Amino acid sequence: MDSPSIYGWWLPPDVSAHGAIIDQIILIMHVFMVALFVGWGLFFVYCLVRFRQRPGHKARHEIPHSKLPKFLEIGVVIFEAFILVGLSYPAWSKLRTAFPPRESATNIRIVAQQFGWNIHYPGKDGVFGRTDPKLVSDSNTIGLDLNDPNAKDDITTLGQLHFPVDKPVIANLTSKDVIHSLFIPVLRVKHDAIPGMNVPIWWEAKQTGQFEIACAQLCGNGHTTMRGFVSIDTPEEYAAWMAEKEKELEPAPQ
Amino acid sequence: MSEHNEHHELGFIRTYVFSIDHKVIGIQYAITGLLFLFFGFCLMMLMRWQLAYPGEALPLIASWFENSQMMPGGVMSPDLYNSFGAMHGTIMVFLGVVPLAVGGFGNYLVPLQIGAPDMAFPKLNAASYWSYFVGGVVMLCSFFLPGGPAQSGWTSYPPLSILASTGQTAWLIGMVFLITSSLLGSINIIVTIVQLRAKGLSFFRMPFLVWAQFVTSFLLVLAFPPLEAAAVFQLMDRVAGTSFFMPSGLVVGGMPLQVAGGGNPVLWQHLFWFLAHPEVYVLILPALGIVTEIIANNTRKPLYGYKTMVYSVLFLGFMSFIVWAHHMFMTGMGTTMSNFFQTTTMIISIPSVILITCLIITLWGGSIRFNLPMMFALAFLPMFAIGGLTGLPLGLATSDIYLHDTYYVIGHFHYVVAPGTLFALFAGIYYWYPKVTGRMMNNLLGKLHFWISFLAINGIFMPMFIQGFAGVSRRLHTPNFYAHAQAVQGTNVFMSISAWVLGAAQLFFIINFFLSLKAGKRASDNPWDATTLEWATPTPPPHGNFLQEPVVHRGPYEYSVPGKATDYIPQQVS
Ligand code: HEM
Ligand SMILES: [Cu+2]
Ligand SMILES: [Cu+2]
Numbered sequence: 001m002d003s004p005s006i007y008g009w010w011l012p013p014d015v016s017a018h019g020a021i022i023d024q025i026i027l028i029m030h031v032f033m034v035a036l037f038v039g040w041g042l043f044f045v046y047c048l049v050r051f052r053q054r055p056g057h058k059a060r061h062e063i064p065h066s067k068l069p070k071f072l073e074i075g076v077v078i079f080e081a082f083i084l085v086g087l088s089y090p091a092w093s094k095l096r097t098a099f100p101p102r103e104s105a106t107n108i109r110i111v112a113q114q115f116g117w118n119i120h121y122p123g124k125d126g127v128f129g130r131t132d133p134k135l136v137s138d139s140n141t142i143g144l145d146l147n148d149p150n151a152k153d154d155i156t157t158l159g160q161l162h163f164p165v166d167k168p169v170i171a172n173l174t175s176k177d178v179i180h181s182l183f184i185p186v187l188r189v190k191h192d193a194i195p196g197m198n199v200p201i202w203w204e205a206k207q208t209g210q211f212e213i214a215c216a217q218l219c220g221n222g223h224t225t226m227r228g229f230v231s232i233d234t235p236e237e238y239a240a241w242m243a244e245k246e247k248e249l250e251p252a253p254q
Numbered sequence: 255m256s257e258h259n260e261h262h263e264l265g266f267i268r269t270y271v272f273s274i275d276h277k278v279i280g281i282q283y284a285i286t287g288l289l290f291l292f293f294g295f296c297l298m299m300l301m302r303w304q305l306a307y308p309g310e311a312l313p314l315i316a317s318w319f320e321n322s323q324m325m326p327g328g329v330m331s332p333d334l335y336n337s338f339g340a341m342h343g344t345i346m347v348f349l350g351v352v353p354l355a356v357g358g359f360g361n362y363l364v365p366l367q368i369g370a371p372d373m374a375f376p377k378l379n380a381a382s383y384w385s386y387f388v389g390g391v392v393m394l395c396s397f398f399l400p401g402g403p404a405q406s407g408w409t410s411y412p413p414l415s416i417l418a419s420t421g422q423t424a425w426l427i428g429m430v431f432l433i434t435s436s437l438l439g440s441i442n443i444i445v446t447i448v449q450l451r452a453k454g455l456s457f458f459r460m461p462f463l464v465w466a467q468f469v470t471s472f473l474l475v476l477a478f479p480p481l482e483a484a485a486v487f488q489l490m491d492r493v494a495g496t497s498f499f500m501p502s503g504l505v506v507g508g509m510p511l512q513v514a515g516g517g518n519p520v521l522w523q524h525l526f527w528f529l530a531h532p533e534v535y536v537l538i539l540p541a542l543g544i545v546t547e548i549i550a551n552n553t554r555k556p557l558y559g560y561k562t563m564v565y566s567v568l569f570l571g572f573m574s575f576i577v578w579a580h581h582m583f584m585t586g587m588g589t590t591m592s593n594f595f596q597t598t599t600m601i602i603s604i605p606s607v608i609l610i611t612c613l614i615i616t617l618w619g620g621s622i623r624f625n626l627p628m629m630f631a632l633a634f635l636p637m638f639a640i641g642g643l644t645g646l647p648l649g650l651a652t653s654d655i656y657l658h659d660t661y662y663v664i665g666h667f668h669y670v671v672a673p674g675t676l677f678a679l680f681a682g683i684y685y686w687y688p689k690v691t692g693r694m695m696n697n698l699l700g701k702l703h704f705w706i707s708f709l710a711i712n713g714i715f716m717p718m719f720i721q722g723f724a725g726v727s728r729r730l731h732t733p734n735f736y737a738h739a740q741a742v743q744g745t746n747v748f749m750s751i752s753a754w755v756l757g758a759a760q761l762f763f764i765i766n767f768f769l770s771l772k773a774g775k776r777a778s779d780n781p782w783d784a785t786t787l788e789w790a791t792p793t794p795p796p797h798g799n800f801l802q803e804p805v806v807h808r809g810p811y812e813y814s815v816p817g818k819a820t821d822y823i824p825q826q827v828s
Contacts, residue, residue, distance in 0.1 A: 057621055183727065221731075
C-alpha cells in the first residue's frame with residue numbers, strides 16, 4: 001500500500017495535472033503572509049522598546065502623519081487583487097467549467113454513503129444504468145436497476161477507485177444519505193457530495209500510484225474511517241482491472 | 255437624576271438575582287459566560303486526550319465511565335467525540351464568548367461610557383439574560399438525553415443533523431432561546447446608544463468600544479433572524495415531518511427514508527452562514543474595542559486615526575453580510591458566485607488591515623506602560639494578525655480546494671477567537687476589574703497567567719497549520735487513521751500537552767480572581783488615569799451610575815495634551 005514516507009509536514013506530493021496552481025497560490029500567499037507578518041512584528045517590537053515608559057520620556061499628543069502606511073496598504077491591496085484576478089479566478093474557471101469532452105475522459109459516478117464511497121462505472125456500453133433508491137440493498141448499494149439494459153454491464157465497487165493515468169476523469173458526485181466530502185490529497189481534489197444534487201467534477205493524474213480517499217465533511221460516527229482507495233493505473237493495468245471486474249459480472253446465474 | 259435613581263431597599267433576590275440594573279446583569283452575563291468557557295474548554299481537554307493517544311482510556315476519570323455506552327472502558331467513542339466537538343463549538347461561541355463580550359462588557363460598560371443611568375429598557379435587559387440562561391440550561395441538560403447531546407458540529411448541517419438523536423432537538427430549542435436573547439440584548443444596546451448619550455457626547459466623541467458594540471449589535475439584529483427561522487425549520491423537519499432541508503430519495507443505512515422530499519440541504523448552509531459569518535465579527539469587534547481602549551490608555555496618547563477606525567469598523571460590519579458563501583466553495587458553486595464571494599472576502603481584509611495598522615501606529619510616539627491589561631491587549635495584535643492573514647488563502651476559492659475542512663481552518667479561526675478574542679477579553683477583565691470590584695488584581699499571578707497562556711496557546715494552534723498542510727481533515731475521532739495524517743501525529747501530542755498546560759495556567763487567573771476580591775489592593779476611582787466616562791464615577795459605581803449628570807466637553811482620548819499639568823484630562827473636571 002501507500003508508503004507513508006511520501007507524506008510529511010508540508011503539502012503532500014501533487015500527482016495531478018491541475019494542482020500546480022493550487023500549490024502555487026498556497027505558497028505565494030504564505031511567503032507574502034510571512035513577509036508581512038515579520039515586517040509588521042519587527043516594527044511592533046521596535047515601537048514597544050523605543051516608546052516604553054521611562055523617566056524623561058513623554059508621550060506626544062500629535063504624531064506627524066506619515067504616508068508610509070498608506071503606501072503599504074495600497075501595496076497589499078494591489079497584491080491581493082493580482083492573486084485574485086490573475087491566479088484564482090482563471091484557475092477556478094478552468095477547474096469548474098472547462099470540462100474535457102466526455103468521449104475523451106474516463107466517466108464515473110461516485111455515490112457517497114455512511115461510511116464509504118461507491119464507484120460506479122458505465123461498463124462497455126459507456127452508458128450508466130438507471131438507479132432507483134427503492135432498489136438499494138446490501139448487494140446493490142447504489143440501487144442499480146438491473147432491468148435496464150444499460151445497467152447490465154455496469155460495474156460498481158466499494159471504495160476502489162481505479163482510473164488510468166494521463167487521461168481526464170469526469171466524476172459525477174452525489175450522496176445517498178448525508179453530506180460527505182470527497183478528498184484526495186495527492187490529487188488536490190475536494191468536493192462535497194450532497195444528497196439530492198449531482199455535481200460533476202474532473203481531474204487528470206500525471207503519475208501512477210496507490211493513494212487514499214478521505215472524507216472531509218463530518219458525516220456521522222464513521223466519519224474518521226470513511227476511507228477509500230485510489231489506484232492510478234497505466235492504461236494496461238486499468239484494462240486488466242476492468243476485464244477482471246467484467247468477468248466477475250458474468251457467472252451470476254445459478 | 256431620574257426617579258430610577260432613588261433607592262428603595264430591594265431584597266437580596268431583587269438586587270443580585272433578578273436585578274434590572276445593567277451592571278448586575280453585566281456581571282451575571284460575564285460570570286455565566288466565563289463558567290461556560292471553562293466548561294467548553296474542559297470538553298476540549300478530554301478530546302485532546304483522544305487526539306494525542308487515540309483509543310487509550312482517559313486518565314483519572316476513565317473508571318467513572320467504564321460501563322457507559324459512550325465510553326466503553328473509559329475510551330472515548332466516536333459518538334461522544336462528535337458530541338463533545340459540537341458542544342465545544344456551540345458553547346464557546348454562543349454561550350461563552352458572545353455573552354461575555356456583548357452581554358458582559360456591553361452591558362456593564364456601554365451605559366457607563368456614554369454617561370447613561372442604565373440601559374434604555376432595563377426589564378428587557380433582564381429578560382435577555384434569562385433567555386440566555388434558559389438556552390444554556392437546555393444545552394447542558396442535553397448531556398443527559400439518551401444518545402447524548404448534538405453531534406453534528408456547531409454548524410448542524412442537515413441531513414446529518416435531522417437524522418441525529420434527540421440531542422439535536424435540544425440543541426435547536428436551546429439555540430432559539432439564545433438567539434432570542436441576543437436579539438433582545440442588541441436592540442437594547444442600539445437604542446441605549448442612540449437615545450441615552452450624555453449631553454455633549456456626539457457620535458464622534460464616543461469611545462471606540464461603544465462604536466464596536468454598536469456595530470456588533472447591528473450585526474446581531476440583522477443576521478440572527480434568518481438563523482432563528484432556519485432553526486425553527488430544522489426543528490419542523492425533525493419533529494413535524496416537513497422537509498425544508500431534506501431532498502427526496504434518501505437511503506439511510508440501507509433503508510429508503512420516508513420524507514416529504516423536495517428540500518435542499520444547501521439552503522441550510524446559506525441561512526446558517528448568513529448569520530455565522532457576521533458572528534465572527536460579533537466575536538471579534540467587542541474584543542477590538544476593548545483592546546483599543548486599553549492601548550489608548552497605556553500609550554498615554556490619543557488613538558491614531560480614530561475616525562478612520564470608526565469608518566473601517568462600519569464598513570467591516572456592512573461587508574460581513576456579503577461574504578458568507580466563502581464557507582461553501584466546495585458545495586458546487588459556479589464561477590460567477592465564487593468570484594463574487596472571493597472578491598468580497600479579499601475586500602473585507604482591507605478594513606481589518608486598516609484597524610490593526612491604526613492600533614500599531616498608536617504605539618508610535620507613546621509612553622507605553624506594560625501593565626497586565628496592556629500585556630494581554632498587546633498580545634492580541636499579533637495573534638489577530640495571524641488569524642486574519644491565514645484567512646486569505648481560505649478566502650481564495652482555488653487554494654480553499656485543498657485547505658477547506660482541514661485543520662488549517664481550525665488553526666485559522668482559533669487564532670482569531672482564542673489567542674485573539676479571549677486575550678482581549680482577559681485584558682478587559684484585568685482592566686475593569688478594579689472599577690467593578692473596587693480592588694486591583696494581583697500582578698504576579700497575572701503575569702504568570704499571561705506568559706504561560708501565551709506560550710501554551712501558540713503551542714496548540716501553530717501546529718494546526720502543519721496538520722492542515724498535511725491534509726488532515728477536521729472533526730476526526732482517530733486522527734492518525736490515514737497515511738498522510740500519521741506523518742504528523744507527533745504534533746498532536748505536542749498540542750495536547752500545550753492544551754493541558756493552558757488549562758493549568760487558567761488556575762492562576764481563577765485564584766487571582768477570587769483572592770483579589772477579598773485581599774486585593776483597594777482601587778481608587780480612576781486607577782489607570784483614564785479619560786473615559788466610566789472612570790468618572792465612584793468605584794464601584796452606584797445604582798444610577800453617576801452622582802451628577804455628566805456633560806461631555808471633549809473627545810474620548812485626551813492624553814498628553816501639551817501645556818496641561820497631568821498627562822490626561824478626564825471627561826469630568828469640575
Ligand atoms: C483556547 C482553547 C481552545 C482549544 C484548545 C480549542 C480546540 C479546538 C479543537 C482541537 C477543535 C477541533 C475539533 C475537531 O475538529 O474535532 C475545535 C473546534 C472548534 N472550536 Fe475550539 N478551542 C479552543 C477555544 C475556542 C474558542 C474560544 C472558540 C469560540 C469562540 C472555539 C470554537 C470552536 C468551534 C466553533 C469549533 C468547531 C466545532 C465543530 O467542528 O463543530 N474554540 N476547538
Ligand atoms: Cu463522509
Ligand atoms: Cu465524513
